[in-house]
Every structure is written in structure tokens, then in C-alpha cells.
Amino acid sequence: MKFKLYNPFDYAQEDFAQLIMESWHYDLIKDGFEVRDVDSGELYISQLRQAPRGVIVSFPVTLQAGEEKTVHIQVVKRNNLKTAYRNDYVGSDRMMDLDVTSDQQPFKITSTYIDTPFVKIEWAKGAGITSWVDKRTKKEMLRQDRNHHAFTPVYDVTHASNVQEMYEVRRKMGRNRKGPDAVISTGVLTNVEVISQGDVYGTVQLTFEVAGCSHYSLLVTAYVNHPRVDVAVRMHKDSVWAPENLYISLPFGSPITSESEQLWIDKMDALTRPRKDQLTGSLADYYCLGEGAAYVTAHDGVAIAMPDTPLIQLGSLNHGFRLLNGDAKLQQDPGHLYAWTMNNYWETNFSATLGGFYEFRYLVAWGEQYHTPEVAMNACRSMNAGILAWRIR
CATH class of the missing domain: 2.70.98.30 (Golgi alpha-mannosidase II; domain 4)
Structure with a gap:
């Protein structure tokens, strides 16, 4: 399957492309796929998720002003395919009370925080999102004088x-x-x-x-x-x-x-x-x-x-x-x-x-x-x- 990408603006776009397909495409690519630029052969890091009545493949891409790109989703058999469907943070007892991340992981999501190379967001029961730290500058991005927490x-x-x-x-x-x-x-x-x-x-x-x-x-x-x-x-x-x-x-x-x-x-x-x-x-x-x-x-x-x-x-x-x-x-x-x-x-x-x-x-x-x-x-x-x-x- 091929998709055309286009940036209509007069400045560069650095965003996430969403390739939307019908639900029956899931059976075709669920066991492995890759997204490549048709002209350059560049391989994009991508992620699959099921959506109501469809399938969405997301990947980061940069398009210069007025630029077009054509990408191709190819079926590739893999044994370690990662999708956005489920994770292992919930135990067999259906409880989410273990932090199974490690310090070596650059990207962590648990029941109390999100930690990426760029941001750490924390929340607390009752209060909501209480901290949003820019990890590049170590700066707390939420105002100290706020009356309500983020997105409350x-x-x-x-x-x-x-x-x-x-x-x-x-x-x-x-x-x-x-x-x-x-x-x-x-x-x-x-x-x-x-x-x-x-x-x-x-x-x-x-x-x-x-x-x-x-x-x-x-x-x-x-x-x-x-x-x-x-x-x-x-x-x-x-x-x-x-x-x-x-x-x-x-x-x-x-x-x-x-x-x-x-x-x-x-x-x-x-x-x-x-x-x-x-x-x-x-x-x-x-x-x-x-x-x-x-x-x-x-x-x-x-x-x-x-x-x-x-x-x-x-x-x-x-x-x-x-x-x-x-x-x-x-x-x-x-x-x-x-x-x-x-x-x-x-x-x-x-x-x-x-x-x-x-x-x-x-x-x-x-x-x-x-x-x-x-x-x-x-x-x-x-x-x-x-x-x-x-x-x-």
C-alpha cells in the first residue's frame, strides 16, 4: 500500500503522519510491517494501533515547505512486532501496582508517571497532573502559582x-x-x-x-x-x-x-x-x-x-x-x-x-x-x- 504525504505550508513540518486503513488490513500487517520512502528507501520508525472500524500506522516525518513524499507499507514477517494494543504493566490479577521499568529505558509509562528523554509528567490520585518537567532544561513547565493542575x-x-x-x-x-x-x-x-x-x-x-x-x-x-x-x-x-x-x-x-x-x-x-x-x-x-x-x-x-x-x-x-x-x-x-x-x-x-x-x-x-x-x-x-x-x- 502506498500513501502520498504533502506539506502545503511555506515552512517545514515536523510531525507524525497517520496512515489510515480499513480494519481488514490489520490481518495483513499484524505479524510485521515496515514503512519506507519510495524514492530514498528511508525506513521510518512506525507504530500500529487498532481504531474503531480501522487501523492507523503512525510515524514521525519531516517535510520541507511544499514537499511531497510517497511512502510504502510493506509486509515483513517479525517475531517481535510492537504494536500499540497492549502492554505488560497489568498483572494476571488485573492490578497495576508494579513499576517494571528500569533506569536504562529511555521511555517509561507507569500508573504514576510518564518519562521520556524530553519530559517527565507525574500525577497523583485526587490531584491530577502535578508536574511537567522539561528534561532538557530541568525546568518545571507548570506555574507554581496555579489554581488548578494541568488539564483538570x-x-x-x-x-x-x-x-x-x-x-x-x-x-x-x-x-x-x-x-x-x-x-x-x-x-x-x-x-x-x-x-x-x-x-x-x-x-x-x-x-x-x-x-x-x-x-x-x-x-x-x-x-x-x-x-x-x-x-x-x-x-x-x-x-x-x-x-x-x-x-x-x-x-x-x-x-x-x-x-x-x-x-x-x-x-x-x-x-x-x-x-x-x-x-x-x-x-x-x-x-x-x-x-x-x-x-x-x-x-x-x-x-x-x-x-x-x-x-x-x-x-x-x-x-x-x-x-x-x-x-x-x-x-x-x-x-x-x-x-x-x-x-x-x-x-x-x-x-x-x-x-x-x-x-x-x-x-x-x-x-x-x-x-x-x-x-x-x-x-x-x-x-x-x-x-x-x-x-x-
């Missing part, structure tokens, strides 16, 4: 006294988008399951309990040879008539007032620093964005691509007097970053009934190459688009 859900609901008050309770919210009696709940990590580990990536599922959702879990995917982590937030949202909000904590970077590390977003492809490149008197709580957000220093940066949730919150999640840009009190507001994932306050671009299954993705990459907002935002754009790949004859 925060839910609030303002109850109406009766059905007739559903409109009135919203009218009284004003710029808070929640009432003074809003009930705020923070997600609690309850369960961890190692899903896969292979030559390209490994995935762990963290399951939380949070009000407003009958299911909320994170699929955290770390890569063997790249400073990047993908997080897929999967949830089954309850249908709630009363006004509600669901936020996801993204506590990377520094306070918004920092001069050494600045937050950048893109608005209609224009790079903007919230609260710095906006009009005096404009709202300083939430912002629409295009591709994502980036924290940039003179030496490095972190890019957070957000393909599914184009609304962020920087202001306090609590009800109170809202501050407009230019207000001196904003100098005391640290500006914690959240993805404002769901709400039923507005009736135009949001459904008034939010119940159902959803998945929202967040793609996080970091390193020295992201020391300018232009490069960091291009990384967000590239990760959101992915590598274009399609099967050819």
Missing part, C-alpha cells in the same frame, strides 16, 4: 429557582457569565490506565470525576523522540438547563504581567498579547483565538495548539467585579490560562443543551526553536493541520 476540569452552574427563571438568571449575570451563587466544582482524578507503549509513542488514560459530566478522561500521549505531548479530553456531558461553564486548566508559562515570558495568541492571523496589545477599556477576561496560545521567552517557548476550543479565559473563575484593560488592578491579576470549553450562556454559537459525547484536543510542544511568537504560532498551525496523507494506487 473546572465546572460551575448557577441554579435557577424554577423553569420560568431560566432567562432571568442569565440576564442578571452581566459580564461574569455566572451568578454570585454559582456552585464551582473541581475535577478529582480517580483512575489511571496505561493504554499503550510502542516505538513511536505511549498513551495513558486519566479518569476524573467532576460535576456536570458522567465521564471525563484524558488520553495523554507522549512521544519517544520528540518534545511533544498530545492530550485528548473525552467527556460525556450531562444535559443541564441551568447556565453552566466548563473550563480546562492550562497552567503553563508565567503570570500575564511577566516581561521575560509573554503570552501570545492569534486573532484573525494577527499575533496579539492579551492585555498588552488591546484597547483600553476592552474586556480582559476571555479571548477568541485561531490556532492556539504560546508562552515565549528570548531563549525558548511552549506552543499549545487548540484545534477544537477557540475560546480562552484569563480572568478569575469566581464571580466578582470584572476588570477592563488599562485598570491598574490588572497588575495584581496573574491571568491564569484556561480553555473555556463549554457554556450554555450564549445561544448563537453554543448549544443550549450541551449533553452528549465530546472530544477536545490539546497539542503541546516546547523547545529552543519556539523563541519567537511567529515560530510558536506556526507550530500550533502545523500541529492543528497535521501531515496530509492519503492512499494512492
Whole structure:
């Protein structure tokens, strides 16, 4: 089987190609395969996983601006094929209470941490993801002053006294988008399951309990040879008539007032620093964005691509007097970053009934190459688009 890969951008793409096939192809390649460049013969490190109604082969690839490549999946019989289907961290008693890794392993996934050559991520029952260390610089990437841990859900609901008050309770919210009696709940990590580990990536599922959702879990995917982590937030949202909000904590970077590390977003492809490149008197709580957000220093940066949730919150999640840009009190507001994932306050671009299954993705990459907002935002754009790949004859 041959696939064509293409980079439509005017800058290089370093990403992971996804070759998608029908489910019956699994029997053809399950015992061994390899992915090669048709022209150069280059062999790519690859990994297989079964997906609903199909099979996906993933491998890292770099494409220069406008470059095309053709790759070929060839059947190769092997006895030691690694797939992303299962691992040995769960014993025959179905308990996951052994750390079977060794110090010689460059890539480890257990029930309490992920450790790659680029990052170590740790979590704790109840708290969630408590540490995210860049192993190149030994720097903790999560803010010390954070109110919530990484990708922890925060839910609030303002109850109406009766059905007739559903409109009135919203009218009284004003710029808070929640009432003074809003009930705020923070997600609690309850369960961890190692899903896969292979030559390209490994995935762990963290399951939380949070009000407003009958299911909320994170699929955290770390890569063997790249400073990047993908997080897929999967949830089954309850249908709630009363006004509600669901936020996801993204506590990377520094306070918004920092001069050494600045937050950048893109608005209609224009790079903007919230609260710095906006009009005096404009709202300083939430912002629409295009591709994502980036924290940039003179030496490095972190890019957070957000393909599914184009609304962020920087202001306090609590009800109170809202501050407009230019207000001196904003100098005391640290500006914690959240993805404002769901709400039923507005009736135009949001459904008034939010119940159902959803998945929202967040793609996080970091390193020295992201020391300018232009490069960091291009990384967000590239990760959101992915590598274009399609099967050819």
C-alpha cells in the first residue's frame, strides 16, 4: 500500500503522519510491517494501533515547505512486532501496582508517571497532573502559582429557582457569565490506565470525576523522540438547563504581567498579547483565538495548539467585579490560562443543551526553536493541520 504525504505550508513540518486503513488490513500487517520512502528507501520508525472500524500506522516525518513524499507499507514477517494494543504493566490479577521499568529505558509509562528523554509528567490520585518537567532544561513547565493542575476540569452552574427563571438568571449575570451563587466544582482524578507503549509513542488514560459530566478522561500521549505531548479530553456531558461553564486548566508559562515570558495568541492571523496589545477599556477576561496560545521567552517557548476550543479565559473563575484593560488592578491579576470549553450562556454559537459525547484536543510542544511568537504560532498551525496523507494506487 502506498500513501502520498504533502506539506502545503511555506515552512517545514515536523510531525507524525497517520496512515489510515480499513480494519481488514490489520490481518495483513499484524505479524510485521515496515514503512519506507519510495524514492530514498528511508525506513521510518512506525507504530500500529487498532481504531474503531480501522487501523492507523503512525510515524514521525519531516517535510520541507511544499514537499511531497510517497511512502510504502510493506509486509515483513517479525517475531517481535510492537504494536500499540497492549502492554505488560497489568498483572494476571488485573492490578497495576508494579513499576517494571528500569533506569536504562529511555521511555517509561507507569500508573504514576510518564518519562521520556524530553519530559517527565507525574500525577497523583485526587490531584491530577502535578508536574511537567522539561528534561532538557530541568525546568518545571507548570506555574507554581496555579489554581488548578494541568488539564483538570473546572465546572460551575448557577441554579435557577424554577423553569420560568431560566432567562432571568442569565440576564442578571452581566459580564461574569455566572451568578454570585454559582456552585464551582473541581475535577478529582480517580483512575489511571496505561493504554499503550510502542516505538513511536505511549498513551495513558486519566479518569476524573467532576460535576456536570458522567465521564471525563484524558488520553495523554507522549512521544519517544520528540518534545511533544498530545492530550485528548473525552467527556460525556450531562444535559443541564441551568447556565453552566466548563473550563480546562492550562497552567503553563508565567503570570500575564511577566516581561521575560509573554503570552501570545492569534486573532484573525494577527499575533496579539492579551492585555498588552488591546484597547483600553476592552474586556480582559476571555479571548477568541485561531490556532492556539504560546508562552515565549528570548531563549525558548511552549506552543499549545487548540484545534477544537477557540475560546480562552484569563480572568478569575469566581464571580466578582470584572476588570477592563488599562485598570491598574490588572497588575495584581496573574491571568491564569484556561480553555473555556463549554457554556450554555450564549445561544448563537453554543448549544443550549450541551449533553452528549465530546472530544477536545490539546497539542503541546516546547523547545529552543519556539523563541519567537511567529515560530510558536506556526507550530500550533502545523500541529492543528497535521501531515496530509492519503492512499494512492
